[in-house]
Each structure stands twice: as C-alpha cells, then as structure tokens.
Amino acid sequence: MAYFGHILLNNVIPLSIMIAIGALLYRLFQLDIKTLSKLNFYLFSPAVMLKMLYESTISFVVLGQVLLYFAVYFALLCLIVEVVMRLRRYKAGMRSSMRNSVIFYNSANYAIPLNQLVFVGDPFTLSVQIIIMMMQSLIPNTYGIYSVNAGKMDAKKLWRTILSMPVIYVIPLAFALRGFEVTIPPAIYTPINYVANAFIATALLTLGVQLGSMAWKLKLSDVLVSNVLRLLVGPALGFGVVLLFGFTGPLAQALVLSCAVPTSLSSVLLAVEFDNEPEFASQAVFSSTIFSIFTVTFVIYAVQVLLP
Structure with missing residues (x-):
C-alpha cells in the first residue's frame, strides 16, 4: 500500500497535472x-540523453548483460505484438501505432524515479535503467520512424528523415566524451542542462495539447489491448527472460521493473509528428499511466519476492 500511495502521489498525479495543463493551454x-x-525530437530529447549518459558510470560488464537482455526481450515482445495484431487484422497505420504503444515504454521520466524509489538510490540499478533508457531513446528515433513511415515515403526520404534525428549522434558522442574524460566547458554544458531539465515538462505538455485537441472518439478495445500488452504481458515476459539467462538479485529486479512501466511519450510524438493514429497513441499513453499505479505496485512486490 505504501508503494501504491507513493507511485500515485509522486508519479501519476504530477504527470496528470502537467498533461491537464497542456490540454487547458490548447483550449485557451x-x-x-x-x-x-x-522541439521534443530535435532539442529536448537529445539534450537529456547527452546529459544522462555523460554523467552516468556504466561498466562494460553491466552494459553487455543489459543489452543482451534487452535484445531478447525486445524481439520476443515484437513477436507477441505481431501475433496479436494479425489476429485483430489491423491496417498498416494502426499496426505501427499499436506496436509503438507496446514496445516503446516510459524508461526516463517514469522509470528512473521509480527505480530510485524502489532501490533507494542504488547507483548499480540506476545504471541498468540508464542503459534501457538509451535503447528506448535510440529505437523510436530509428526503427520507430521507419515503421510509421514505411509505405508512405520513398526509401531515400525515409532514410534522410531517420538520419536527421539528433539522438542517433548524441549517444556515441556522450560515450566518447565520457570515455576520453573530456570536460564540457560550462558555457556549453549550462545550456545543455537548461534544455535537458525542460524535457519532461515539454513532453508532458505536448501529450496534454494532443489530448486537448482530440475529438475523443474513444477506441476502447484497441486501447485496452495496448494496455494489457504493455502493463501485464510486458513485465511477465521480462520475468521469463531474466529466468532464461539466470539473472538474480538487483540486476534481475531492475530489468523486470524497467519493462513494467507505461507507454512512452515517444509513441505520441511519433504519431503526432508523422500523423499516424495520434488519438489512439495519446489515449494509450494516458490510460496506461493511470493503470500503472496498480500493475507497477504488483510488479514491485513480485520482483522482491520472486527475484531475491
């Protein structure tokens, strides 16, 4: 019950307030x-990624274990979503939006505070979450753009769009700066901090503006399918993969918790930027965030009991 109250007060309610402000600003x-x-794609998201990777302390051993887990988990999750979409006979646009609402999850502004709450500021589990966040930032800016635009753009324009995404270049740049112990001058790093600190607020306001501009033609069955896959199937699959690799302790717990969080704002940003089922994407993010107060609380309990 303590976890339930903490998640509600420190994650869901603050997120909901920012979303409501965005909706109100749109109406006004x-x-x-x-x-x-x-602004989210080309400025705020790259800045927060550079800042977090540059300041993190990630060992190559942990990096390898987490990337192995993520690759297997991501492939299996995509396979499950593909089977469900074929059974429901979704059309191309809805297929990519549904897929994005499940495979892209909120690994930054929801999962990082949650990780720090559950593991009491443990730097090891934080490094695990940062690696997941890195992949969950890279893939929407590459595969996510491809899946939304395949069939709409010619190949040349599609690749030009993908290669214009700053996050692709920010990730190796951050690792290089940290690896060679390059000190970023304050005159440059201060603006990066300013922009990075604005990422969460701007992303949530964007979601609120999208929700406020919608006609609210509810897609309850589709949204429910997305929520079940993201909040129930996602963490259950995470349990299976950590058991497959024999991971235990804080590593296993952090990995499972990392995939139990709600749908990422990046799915909305992709849907809005490329006009691909933005109403469904916005509803999936909003509802999964609300329902996560119940499902994430259960996952926290489960990982502590089953993965000691």
Whole structure:
C-alpha cells in the first residue's frame, strides 16, 4: 500500500497535472502541436540523453548483460505484438501505432524515479535503467520512424528523415566524451542542462495539447489491448527472460521493473509528428499511466519476492 500511495502521489498525479495543463493551454490558445513535437525530437530529447549518459558510470560488464537482455526481450515482445495484431487484422497505420504503444515504454521520466524509489538510490540499478533508457531513446528515433513511415515515403526520404534525428549522434558522442574524460566547458554544458531539465515538462505538455485537441472518439478495445500488452504481458515476459539467462538479485529486479512501466511519450510524438493514429497513441499513453499505479505496485512486490 505504501508503494501504491507513493507511485500515485509522486508519479501519476504530477504527470496528470502537467498533461491537464497542456490540454487547458490548447483550449485557451490553440497551441501548435507540430512545433511542440519538433522541439521534443530535435532539442529536448537529445539534450537529456547527452546529459544522462555523460554523467552516468556504466561498466562494460553491466552494459553487455543489459543489452543482451534487452535484445531478447525486445524481439520476443515484437513477436507477441505481431501475433496479436494479425489476429485483430489491423491496417498498416494502426499496426505501427499499436506496436509503438507496446514496445516503446516510459524508461526516463517514469522509470528512473521509480527505480530510485524502489532501490533507494542504488547507483548499480540506476545504471541498468540508464542503459534501457538509451535503447528506448535510440529505437523510436530509428526503427520507430521507419515503421510509421514505411509505405508512405520513398526509401531515400525515409532514410534522410531517420538520419536527421539528433539522438542517433548524441549517444556515441556522450560515450566518447565520457570515455576520453573530456570536460564540457560550462558555457556549453549550462545550456545543455537548461534544455535537458525542460524535457519532461515539454513532453508532458505536448501529450496534454494532443489530448486537448482530440475529438475523443474513444477506441476502447484497441486501447485496452495496448494496455494489457504493455502493463501485464510486458513485465511477465521480462520475468521469463531474466529466468532464461539466470539473472538474480538487483540486476534481475531492475530489468523486470524497467519493462513494467507505461507507454512512452515517444509513441505520441511519433504519431503526432508523422500523423499516424495520434488519438489512439495519446489515449494509450494516458490510460496506461493511470493503470500503472496498480500493475507497477504488483510488479514491485513480485520482483522482491520472486527475484531475491
């Protein structure tokens, strides 16, 4: 019950307030969703990724274990989603939006505070979550863009769009700067900090603006399918993969917890930026965030009991 209350008060309610502010601002001023989307893709997201990777302390052993886990988990999750989508006979646009709502999860502004709450600021489990966050930032900016635009753009334009994403270059740059112990001058790092600190607020306001601009034609069955796959099947699969590799202790717990979080804002940003089922994507993010207070609490209990 303590976890339930903490998640509600420190994760869900603050997120909901920011989303509500975004919706209200749209109603008052008709904010341009496309401009907000571009700010997230090309400015705020790269800045927060550079800052977190540059400041982290990740060992190569942990990096290898987490990347192995993520590769297997991600492939199996994609396979499960593909089977469900074929059974439900979704069309191309809905297929990519449904897939993105399940395989892209909130590994930054939800999972990192949650990780620090559950593991009491443990730097090891934080490094595990940062690696997951890195992959969950890289893939939407590459595969995510490809899946949304395949069939809409010619190959040349599609690759030009993918290669224009700053996150692709920020990740190796951050590792290089940290590996060679390069000190970023304060005149440069201070603006990076300013922009990175604005990422969460801007992303949540963008979601609120999208929700506020919708006609709210509810897609309850589709949203429910997305929520079940993300919040129930996702962590259950995570348990299976850590048991497959024989991971135990804090590593196993952090990995399972990392995949129990709700749908990522990146799925909404992709849907809005490339006009691909934005209403469904927004509803999936909002509802999964609300339902996660119950499912994540259960996962926290389960990992502590089953993965000591």
